[in-house]
Amino acid sequence: MGAIILSAVWGVVMMYSGILFKNKATPKYIATAGVMLLLVTNWLEYAGLPIFNVDTKGMLEFNSFGLVFNTVIFICTLFYFLLSGPDMEDVGDHVAEYFALIFFVLCGIAIVSSFKTLLMLFLGIEILSIPLYILAGSDKRNLKSNEASLKYFLMGAFSTGLMLMGIAFLYGATGTFYTEAMNLGFGKLNSMMSIGIVLLMISMAFKVSAAPFHFWTPDVYDGSPTVFTSFMATIVKAAAFIGFIRLFENAFGKMHEQWQLLMAVIAAATLVIGNLTAVFQQSVKRMLAYSSIAQAGFMVLSIFALNSVAKEGLVLYAAAYSIATIGIFAVLIKMKDYSFEGFNGLAKHQPLLALLNTIFLLSLAGIPLTAGFFAKYYMLLAAIKNGHMFWLVIVAVLCAAVSVYYYFRVIQAMYFKEGNDPGLKVSETFKTMLVLAAVIIILLGIHPDWLLTWLYN
Amino acid sequence: MFAAFDNFPALLIWLPLVTGIICFFLKTEAAAKKWSLLSSVLTLGVVGASLYFSGEKYSLLNQVSYIWLKGINSSFALILDGMSKMLCLLTALAFPVIFTATWKHQYKRANVFYGLMLLSQCGLLGVFMAADALVFYFFWELALIPVYFLASQWGGERRIQATFKFFIYTFIGSLLMLVGILYLYLNASGESFSLASFYNSRANPADQKWLFWLFFIAFAIKMPIFPFHTWQPDAYEQSPTAVTMVLSGVMVKMGVYAVIRWLLPLFPEAVHKFDNIVIGLSVVGMIYASCIAMVQDDLKRLVAYSSIAHIGLMCAAIFANNQSGMQGVMIQMFNHGINIIGLWIIVELIERKLGTRKISELGGIANFAPALSILLVIVALANLALPLTNAFIGEFLMFNGLYQFNVWYAVVAGLSIILAAVYTLNMVKNVFYGSGNSLTAGIRDISLNEKIILSVIVVLIFAAGVFPKPFLDLTQDTTNMILNRIIDK
Numbered sequence: 019m020g021a022i023i024l025s026a027v028w029g030v031v032m033m034y035s036g037i038l039f040k041n042k043a044t045p046k047y048i049a050t051a052g053v054m055l056l057l058v059t060n061w062l063e064y065a066g067l068p069i070f071n072v073d074t075k076g077m078l079e080f081n082s083f084g085l086v087f088n089t090v091i092f093i094c095t096l097f098y099f100l101l102s103g104p105d106m107e108d109v110g111d112h113v114a115e116y117f118a119l120i121f122f123v124l125c126g127i128a129i130v131s132s133f134k135t136l137l138m139l140f141l142g143i144e145i146l147s148i149p150l151y152i153l154a155g156s157d158k159r160n161l162k163s164n165e166a167s168l169k170y171f172l173m174g175a176f177s178t179g180l181m182l183m184g185i186a187f188l189y190g191a192t193g194t195f196y197t198e199a200m201n202l203g204f205g206k207l208n209s210m211m212s213i214g215i216v217l218l219m220i221s222m223a224f225k226v227s228a229a230p231f232h233f234w235t236p237d238v239y240d241g242s243p244t245v246f247t248s249f250m251a252t253i254v255k256a257a258a259f260i261g262f263i264r265l266f267e268n269a270f271g272k273m274h275e276q277w278q279l280l281m282a283v284i285a286a287a288t289l290v291i292g293n294l295t296a297v298f299q300q301s302v303k304r305m306l307a308y309s310s311i312a313q314a315g316f317m318v319l320s321i322f323a324l325n326s327v328a329k330e331g332l333v334l335y336a337a338a339y340s341i342a343t344i345g346i347f348a349v350l351i352k353m354k355d356y357s358f359e360g361f362n363g364l365a366k367h368q369p370l371l372a373l374l375n376t377i378f379l380l381s382l383a384g385i386p387l388t389a390g391f392f393a394k395y396y397m398l399l400a401a402i403k404n405g406h407m408f409w410l411v412i413v414a415v416l417c418a419a420v421s422v423y424y425y426f427r428v429i430q431a432m433y434f435k436e437g438n439d440p441g442l443k444v445s446e447t448f449k450t451m452l453v454l455a456a457v458i459i460i461l462l463g464i465h466p467d468w469l470l471t472w473l474y475n
Numbered sequence: 476m477f478a479a480f481d482n483f484p485a486l487l488i489w490l491p492l493v494t495g496i497i498c499f500f501l502k503t504e505a506a507a508k509k510w511s512l513l514s515s516v517l518t519l520g521v522v523g524a525s526l527y528f529s530g531e532k533y534s535l536l537n538q539v540s541y542i543w544l545k546g547i548n549s550s551f552a553l554i555l556d557g558m559s560k561m562l563c564l565l566t567a568l569a570f571p572v573i574f575t576a577t578w579k580h581q582y583k584r585a586n587v588f589y590g591l592m593l594l595s596q597c598g599l600l601g602v603f604m605a606a607d608a609l610v611f612y613f614f615w616e617l618a619l620i621p622v623y624f625l626a627s628q629w630g631g632e633r634r635i636q637a638t639f640k641f642f643i644y645t646f647i648g649s650l651l652m653l654v655g656i657l658y659l660y661l662n663a664s665g666e667s668f669s670l671a672s673f674y675n676s677r678a679n680p681a682d683q684k685w686l687f688w689l690f691f692i693a694f695a696i697k698m699p700i701f702p703f704h705t706w707q708p709d710a711y712e713q714s715p716t717a718v719t720m721v722l723s724g725v726m727v728k729m730g731v732y733a734v735i736r737w738l739l740p741l742f743p744e745a746v747h748k749f750d751n752i753v754i755g756l757s758v759v760g761m762i763y764a765s766c767i768a769m770v771q772d773d774l775k776r777l778v779a780y781s782s783i784a785h786i787g788l789m790c791a792a793i794f795a796n797n798q799s800g801m802q803g804v805m806i807q808m809f810n811h812g813i814n815i816i817g818l819w820i821i822v823e824l825i826e827r828k829l830g831t832r833k834i835s836e837l838g839g840i841a842n843f844a845p846a847l848s849i850l851l852v853i854v855a856l857a858n859l860a861l862p863l864t865n866a867f868i869g870e871f872l873m874f875n876g877l878y879q880f881n882v883w884y885a886v887v888a889g890l891s892i893i894l895a896a897v898y899t900l901n902m903v904k905n906v907f908y909g910s911g912n913s914l915t916a917g918i919r920d921i922s923l924n925e926k927i928i929l930s931v932i933v934v935l936i937f938a939a940g941v942f943p944k945p946f947l948d949l950t951q952d953t954t955n956m957i958l959n960r961i962i963d964k
Contacts (some may be wrong), residue, residue, distance in 0.1 A: 066599060098641065197716065269834060327547075330546070380620075385616060386612070386613045386616040386617055387613070387617060391616075395653070395657075397652065398653065398657055399547070399657050399660075399661075400660060402654070402657045402658055403661055411654055412651075412654065415647075415651060415653065415654055416647070416650075417648040418650055419646055419647040419650055422643060422646055423641070423643065430627065430635055430639070433624070433627070433628060434627050434628060434634070434635050435635075461642070465543070465544070466544065466546055467545060469544060471546075
């Protein structure tokens with residue numbers, strides 16, 4: 019509860035800070051303080067000392083799973099602010115507003131990670147999405163940014179409609195919004211319920227950019243200012259997944275077997291399309307957009323499998339994927355040239371950045387000793403444990419092998435090719451934070467239990 | 476958690492790992508060279524000590540197991556039994572030899588080069604000692620990463636494509652193996668990754684059929700077995716010679732080792748079912764590789780193809796499933812490593828002195844560099860498995876095993892001995908004898924440290940050739956254990 023209230027309040031604080039402080043750099047510090055405060059509040063709640071005690075009539079539930087997930091999200095946001103916060107100042111004049119919008123997104127995330135009724139899910143998803151439409155178009159004078167914003171908004175509105183319709187169908191069939199009171203799965207499913215479930219599946223698949231509802235992703239990610247792409251592709255995507263798995267576990271878990279095939283098809287399609295298309299990209303930014311689709315395919319495996327390993331794995335995956343991608347984006351933002359050739363010879367001119375970038379890329383590719391390996395490992399384990407549809411696992415590992423191709427293209431460019439000095443200006447804080455992110459990736463790659471034990475309090 | 480140094484396996488992981496990381500921070504090339512040589516000699520010392528302290532009495536010194544991931548029941552378990560010790564000895568011997576042999580080679584950013592070499596040694600030792608499937612997978616991949624960077628950074632002209640092909644191939648293989656490991660884990664007694672519980676819970680024959688292939692493809696790519704070998708000649712040719720030595724001398728043994736340690740005991744029924752296919756592929760690969768080796772003009776490619784032929788024989792002998800074949804493979808794993816590193820050293824010397832590896836441009840070196848020529852002929856004859864050299868015992872036992880399995884395989888595979896004689900002796904003739912040309916006339920004979928290092932190899936060749944008993948004794952338990960599992964299926 020603390021995180022929901024505080025992030026909403028802090029969003030308002032951020033808006034006023036834009037009026038009070040004329041200095042462009044000030045909002046960044048206030049925002050960083052805000053995320054730290056969020057972390058503390060969230061942790062206090064985890065430790066059993068909630069600051070706010072609001073009776074939500076059972077509409078929200080704060081269990082250790084959701085709170086640990088929030089912690090992961092807030093830590094990622096902290097990294098994001100410290101690494102890319104200064105770059106927001108280059109996007110436009112109203113820096114404080116960008117931060118305010120991000121805090122509203124965080125509020126939505128905190129609701130999505132704790133909802134118990136479909137109404138709250140809907141509210142959370144909307145609170146999370148609307149600021150993103152604005153952020154996508156924040157580079158006002160750039161046509162591509164405008165296009166991204168409009169595209170995202172139209173498609174988002176469409177999926178919202180589908181979600182509402184799905185919720186309405188389910189309400190009609192069961193007479194309740196509470197996920198656990200729906201009692202789906204006892205007896206035969208009637209057509210109203212099935213339609214509701216499929217509609218919700220489609221709208222959630224849209225939010226996590228799973229195929230075949232992923233078409234907006236490359237254009238939106240490519241068109242938006244890179245700072246905000248980084249945020250959308252990582253933290254927001256992970257949050258949508260937590261909503262996805264909560265919904266399908268709590269509300270539709272008992273009839274797992276009836277929708278499992280559909281989810282398997284979505285997972286396979288996402289993996290194949292994301293990975294194969296990423297291979298052909300010429301720009302690193304666009305490659306990362308497709309890579310985010312490909313990684314979403316792996317995360318869909320957890321909803322397909324829906325067992326305890328899958329839930330653990332999803333938290334780990336969210337952390338591993340978000341931190342690594344934020345790191346890569348942070349370096350990418352500093353580059354002027356987003357093509358693969360732009361990275362040529364980076365190792366010579368910026369050895370530290372190249373090394374850290376390599377660690378992040380290895381993690382995304384799922385090489386052992388990085389968090390990405392265990393993330394993929396848990397997903398595969400969950401899918402195999404599920405018992406049937408073994409073909410999906412084979413598809414997943416083959417796609418993981420394909421992903422090596424495009425991630426290693428960046429590594430090859432950095433290390434094995436000659437290029438001019440891109441003349442990056444990076445501060446000491448930036449380097450320190452990037453090193454810290456890489457250290458977390460490696461620590462989680464050696465011993466993922468350091469994160470996962472917190473799930474079982 | 477992992478930090479205990481009262482046993483050999485942990486020491487063998489930590490020593491190269493820590494020294495390798497320190498090596499990255501060394502400033503000068505000379506310091507990096509000395510440091511890595513020191514580290515590799517220390518590692519050799521530890522392996523030597525573990526060979527001395529073996530037997531029941533010291534069993535605690537030779538194994539280690541820490542709880543690693545409680546949730547999924549995996550422990551960081553390493554064990555040094557006979558077969559592991561032999562391969563660790565090969566690894567530990569190979570690195571100081573490689574470092575000394577390439578001592579004069581100048582590397583750009585030498586500290587990184589040597590650091591990565593030590594890290595790859597760490598990965599290799601881990602593979603040979605792992606007694607837990609997840610740990611095994613971990614090291615299996617870790618051995619690959621430094622080698623990938625080494626080859627792509629310091630290799631030849633087409634290095635990026637060649638090593639990337641190598642990387643993708645092995646990565647696909649290992650991912651398939653990972654799926655197999657996870658499946659076995661979920662079916663193992665008490666959901667554990669330990670080797671013992673994998674051994675105890677035998678998959679049913681229907682599952683074995685496809686699990687076998689998941690594992691076999693991973694190992695076949697690494698060895699490599701025809702038709703999964705296409706990465707190998709390019710990778711060997713394009714890598715810097717020091718890395719080629721690691722690849723061919725030690726790394727391919729990962730595949731052979733893994734077949735013996737993991738594949739055979741886990742899927743005995745499937746092994747019986749598919750033995751003809753695998754032996755057939757191996758034999759075809761032997762003949763095929765030998766034929767291609769005959770027409771190679773590049774020394775490196777010639778040695779690479781001859782290596783495919785030798786590994787093919789090992790794989791065939793493993794799947795013959797009998798005492799003789801298995802013992803032959805055990806010693807041959809060690810001996811092949813020694814011989815091929817010897818060959819690479821000579822290739823490296825010729826290339827460094829003359830700047831070319833093309834057989835057609837060489838000739839008559841024996842007139843100008845007699846010591847080099849004598850040593851080369853000995854190593855080349857060992858590669859041919861001439862009696863008195865180390866490879867003879869191994870190949871004899873392997874052919875014997877193959878003969879017991881099926882005469883015709885032995886007959887066809889035997890052709891490769893003749894072909895090997897053709898290409899090896901041809902190479903010796905064209906490179907070392909004849910009249911020579913203006914290029915080779917300028918060659919200087921090898922220096923003292925090169926003589927010493929090649930003499931070490933020659934001594935090993937003869938010692939193991941005349942008295943192979945220690946190796947046979949060392950691996951006796953492992954051989955028996957594995958054969959028992961297969962026979963009493």
